[in-house]
Amino acid sequence: MNAKNMPAVHHKVWPRRAPHSITVPSTSLWDSLDTTARRYPGKVATEFLGQTMTYAELRDQAERVAGSLAKLGVRTGDRVILLMQNCPQLVVAHWGILRANAVVVPVNPMNKVEELRHYITDPDVRVAITTADLAPLLLEASNTLPADQQLAHLLVTRFTDAFDADAASEMDLPASWLPWLTSQPALPPSATQVHHWVDMLAAQYPAPVHTAGPDDLAVLPYTSGTTGLPKGCMHTHATILHNVVAAAAWAVSSADHVILVVVPMFHITGLVMVLQAGTRAGCTMVIMPRWDRDVAGRLISQWRVTTWTNIPTMVIDLLGSPKFDQYDLSSLTYIGGGGAAMPAAVAQKLWDLYGLRYVEGYGLTETAAPSHSNPPDAPKQQCLGIPYMGVDARVVDPQSLQELPAGEAGEIWIHGPSVFKGYWKNPEATAQAFVQMDGKSFFRSGDMGRVDEEGYFFITDRLKRMINSSGFKVWPAEVEALMFRHPAIQEACVIAKHDPYRGESAMAVVVRRAGANDVDEAAVIAWCKDNMAAYKVPRFVKFVDALPKSGSGKVMWRVLQEAEKVKSKN
Numbered sequence: 001m002n003a004k005n006m007p008a009v010h011h012k013v014w015p016r017r018a019p020h021s022i023t024v025p026s027t028s029l030w031d032s033l034d035t036t037a038r039r040y041p042g043k044v045a046t047e048f049l050g051q052t053m054t055y056a057e058l059r060d061q062a063e064r065v066a067g068s069l070a071k072l073g074v075r076t077g078d079r080v081i082l083l084m085q086n087c088p089q090l091v092v093a094h095w096g097i098l099r100a101n102a103v104v105v106p107v108n109p110m111n112k113v114e115e116l117r118h119y120i121t122d123p124d125v126r127v128a129i130t131t132a133d134l135a136p137l138l139l140e141a142s143n144t145l146p147a148d149q150q151l152a153h154l155l156v157t158r159f160t161d162a163f164d165a166d167a168a169s170e171m172d173l174p175a176s177w178l179p180w181l182t183s184q185p186a187l188p189p190s191a192t193q194v195h196h197w198v199d200m201l202a203a204q205y206p207a208p209v210h211t212a213g214p215d216d217l218a219v220l221p222y223t224s225g226t227t228g229l230p231k232g233c234m235h236t237h238a239t240i241l242h243n244v245v246a247a248a249a250w251a252v253s254s255a256d257h258v259i260l261v262v263v264p265m266f267h268i269t270g271l272v273m274v275l276q277a278g279t280r281a282g283c284t285m286v287i288m289p290r291w292d293r294d295v296a297g298r299l300i301s302q303w304r305v306t307t308w309t310n311i312p313t314m315v316i317d318l319l320g321s322p323k324f325d326q327y328d329l330s331s332l333t334y335i336g337g338g339g340a341a342m343p344a345a346v347a348q349k350l351w352d353l354y355g356l357r358y359v360e361g362y363g364l365t366e367t368a369a370p371s372h373s374n375p376p377d378a379p380k381q382q383c384l385g386i387p388y389m390g391v392d393a394r395v396v397d398p399q400s401l402q403e404l405p406a407g408e409a410g411e412i413w414i415h416g417p418s419v420f421k422g423y424w425k426n427p428e429a430t431a432q433a434f435v436q437m438d439g440k441s442f443f444r445s446g447d448m449g450r451v452d453e454e455g456y457f458f459i460t461d462r463l464k465r466m467i468n469s470s471g472f473k474v475w476p477a478e479v480e481a482l483m484f485r486h487p488a489i490q491e492a493c494v495i496a497k498h499d500p501y502r503g504e505s506a507m508a509v510v511v512r513r514a515g516a517n518d519v520d521e522a523a524v525i526a527w528c529k530d531n532m533a534a535y536k537v538p539r540f541v542k543f544v545d546a547l548p549k550s551g552s553g554k555v556m557w558r559v560l561q562e563a564e565k566v567k568s569k570n
Contacts, residue, residue, distance in 0.1 A: 009453070009455040010387065010455025012455075013375050013455070014375060014386075015250060015375045015376055015377065017252070018250055018389075019389070020389065021389055022242070022389055022390065024238060024241050024417065025241065025245070026213075026214055027237075027241075028213060028214065028218070029212075030210055030212065032279055033058065033059055033279050036055050036255075036279055036282045037059035040055050040255055041054065041056035042054050042055075043255065043282060044284045045057070045058045045279070045284065046088045046091055046286075046287055047284065047285070047286045047303065048087060048088050048163050049162075049171065049173075050163060050164065050167050050168055050171060051167075053162075058091065058092060058095070058279075059095075061096070061201060062092050062099050063096070063099060064096070064201045064203075064205070065092060065097070065099070065100075065200070066096045066097075066207035066208065067204065067206050068096075068155065068200040069100040069102060069127065069155075070205065070207065070208045071205040072152075072155075073127070074102050074127050075101075076101040076216075077101070077102070077103060077216070078103065079103045079105045079124060079220055080097045080102050080103065080104065080105060080125065080129065081105045081125050081138075082094060082105065082106050082128075082130075082266070083107045083109055083111075083116075083128060083266075084109060084131050085109050085131065085290065086264060086270075086290075087159055088287060089131070089161060089162055089197065091275060091279075093129045093155075093157075095279070097129075098212070098218060099207055099210060101210060101211055101216075103123075103217050103220050104219045105119065105123050105125060105220045105222075105232075106219065106265075106271060107222070107266060108264075108266055108267075109131075109134055111533045113140050114485070114531055115482075115532060116137060116138055116141035117144065117145060118229050119230075120141060120142055120145060120149065120150075121145060121149050122229070122424065122425070123220055127151065127152065127153045127155070128151055128153075128154050129154075129155045129157070130156060130157075131156070131157055131159060132156055132157070132183065132185065133159075133180060133183055135156045135187055136187055136188060138151070139151075139154065139188050139192055139194075142154075142190065147191070150192060152192065152193065153195060154192050155195050155196075155197060156195070156197060157197030157198075158184060159181040159182070159289070161197055161198055163181075168181075173295065177289070181289065213237065214236065215238060216236060217235070217421075218235055218236055218240055219240055220232045220233065220235070221233050221266075221271070223366065223473075224473070224475035230478070231423040231426055231429055232423060232424030232425070232426075233420045233423065233424070234423070234424055235368055235420050235421070236421060239368050239417065239420060240368050242368070242416075242417040242418045243277075243368045243370060244272060244280050246389040246390070246418075247273050247277040248280065250376070250388070251334050253278075253281045253283060253307065253334075254281055254282070255282030255283065257283045257284075257307050258283065258304060258307065258331075259274060259283050259284070259285050259307045259308070259309070260286050260296065260300060260303075260305045260307070260308045260310075261275075261278070261285045261286060261287045261288060262288040262308075262314065263311065268368060268369050269337075269339075269363070269369045270309075271369075273370070274309055283307070284303070286299050286305060291317075293321045296314070297324065300328070300331065300332065301327050301329070305331055305332060306331055306332060306334065307333070307335075309337050310336075311339050311340060312337060312340050312342040312346070312471075313471070315342070315358070319349060332354060332356055335350065335358055336358055336359030336360060336373075336376075336379075337359075338471065339470070339471020339472070340470060340471050340502075340503045341360070341381075342358050342360055357377070357379050358379065358381075359373065359379050360374050360384065361373035361384070361385055361388075362384035362385060362459075364445060365420075366419065366420045366433070367418055367420070367443065368418040368419075368420070369418075370385075370388045371391050371393060371418070372384040372385040372387055372388055372391070372393065372457050373385040373386070380456050383456050383457070383458055384449065384457040384458060385456065386455050386456055387416075388416070388418075390416050391414060391416035391418075392440065392442075393412060393413065393414050394437070394442065395408065395410040395411070395451050396411050396413050398410060398411040401435065406450070406452060406453050407450060407452065408450060409448055409450045409460045409461070410449070410450075411446070411447070411448055411449075412445040412447050413442035414442060414445055415442045419441075420443075432444075446464035447459055447464070448460045448461040465557065467494075467504050467505070468496075469499070470503065470535070474535060474536050476493070476494035476495065476506070476557070479492075479494045479506060479532065479536050479538065480492050480493065482532050482536075483508060483510075485531070486524065488512055488516035488523075488524075489513065489524070490511045490513045491510070491511040491555070492511070493557050493560055494506050494509075494538060495509065495564055497539070497540055497564055497568070505539040505540065506536065507538055507539070507540040507541070508542070509547065510543050511544060511546060511547060521540075521541040524538075524541045525537065525538065525539070525541060548560065
């Protein structure tokens with residue numbers, strides 16, 4: 001059976017009542033919030049640590065952010081950094097940037113100064129929005145750049161702008177939360193003008209006329225790769241809106257649904273499938289700033305959460321809580337996620353306890369989250385699912401570029417309306433990422449997989465050198481580039497080490513510089529924690545005298561990786 005016949009095959013397990021393709025509105029993304037606020041002005045849009053915001057209030061605040069950005073000189077098509085943990089201000093700022101006809105540049109709040117510089121310079125950003133805890137890092141990153149590349153304006157909000165700290169102190173939150181949420185670290189001196197969130201919103205500057213259309217750039221999320229620095233993925237209003245509209249049809253979401261928002265909204269999955277899709281449907285979004293299993297259990301119980309998109313490790317953690325019997329998860333009607341495979345035993349427990357089928361999916365930053373998803377009523381475990389609405393997916397031999405029949409492993413290629421328009425300012429990488437087949441432009445995922453007789457796709461391996469740690473993609477080349485800045489490290493090769501909880505963790509194989517033998521594993525790990533996002537930090541360091549190299553002098557990372565695989569099996 002050839003993959004060209006797959007649509008007819010996987011349509012046999014297609015979700016009932018769901019169309020095979022959808023008609024995407026000819027609007028900008030802003031229309032989603034604008035329409036929802038008119039339809040459900042008094043409905044709760046967000047809940048955060050005991051405080052709620054209605055859809056009318058969300059739209060009003062987004063309009064004010066748009067006016068403030070215009071006052072600061074943001075014009076149509078300008079890129080604006082959005083650097084925050086999950087909180088209502090992230091939701092407001094996201095919509096405000098879009099309302100101002102500008103482009104959202106979502107940045108992982110775990111990034112450190114060295115990493116943040118790239119997110120300022122590559123997209124040519126002059127204005128950023130962040131929280132008080134991250135503002136010092138962003139200003140430090142900006143201060144170290146040439147004057148013409150530094151941020152001109154920084155809009156800073158405190159978490160307490162969105163909740164009552166006194167009331168939250170009675171909520172039995174984790175001990176570390178309130179000190180972090182209420183902290184106001186001193187800001188370093190900077191040429192960047194700092195503006196306070198509350199003041200800017202109170203000023204009520206008029207928002208510009210909204211002119212953005214479907215084909216205009218809307219979001220510029222960054223993704224790393226096998227070489228070089230992270231690359232911006234150019235997504236238009238139309239590419240994002242396709243999966244936003246598809247999400248409602250696939251999972252049958254409505255304004256009566258309540259979403260637990262714990263996947264990070266800077267990430268493409270949280271941005272598209274939670275923030276954007278939840279707003280368009282008019283759902284209530286119960287926001288967690290960080291993961292904590294017992295807070296999650298209480299919120300699901302209290303708010304009668306119906307929809308929970310997550311990473312499988314979160315479910316494993318919650319089910320393992322000593323307090324689990326105190327929580328009522330019976331309101332859940334949809335639970336699913338991706339980034340890592342859900343263990344069969346855990347999926348079975350969800351079914352036995354609640355009749356819930358865990359729905360796994362697959363997608364990339366380049367595909368605006370899902371390119372594949374399991375049918376909610378017929379999921380398979382440890383499976384990517386079937387091609388999503390409007391998607392043509394193939395399995396292709398990466399050497400011959402010939403399509404492969406069912407059962408044979410090859411590279412997964414993706415064509416569809418949610419695929420990005422290319423890498424920002426990087427035509428070479430864009431050209432390498434796409435290939436023509438049957439008159440269509442396919443994105444090469446870099447993931448090896450197979451498709452079964454029913455049209456379900458499965459991952460088998462990777463072409464790209466990448467580590468998957470609890471759903472976070474760790475790109476060894478990026479980690480190595482940062483580690484080379486350590487004065488005691490001559491060479492470093494980062495590989496994956498099996499982790500029973502995270503799936504994989506990063507391990508660094510290191511050659512010390514001469515005279516640096518006193519630098520041990522703990523010192524290297526501590527330095528990494530100070531200089532890179534936490535999920536990138538190698539959890540293990542192995543010192544060697546030399547790294548294996550090819551005749552051309554390239555480090556043979558696969559030799560080290562295979563040796564580690566053999567060791568982990570023994």
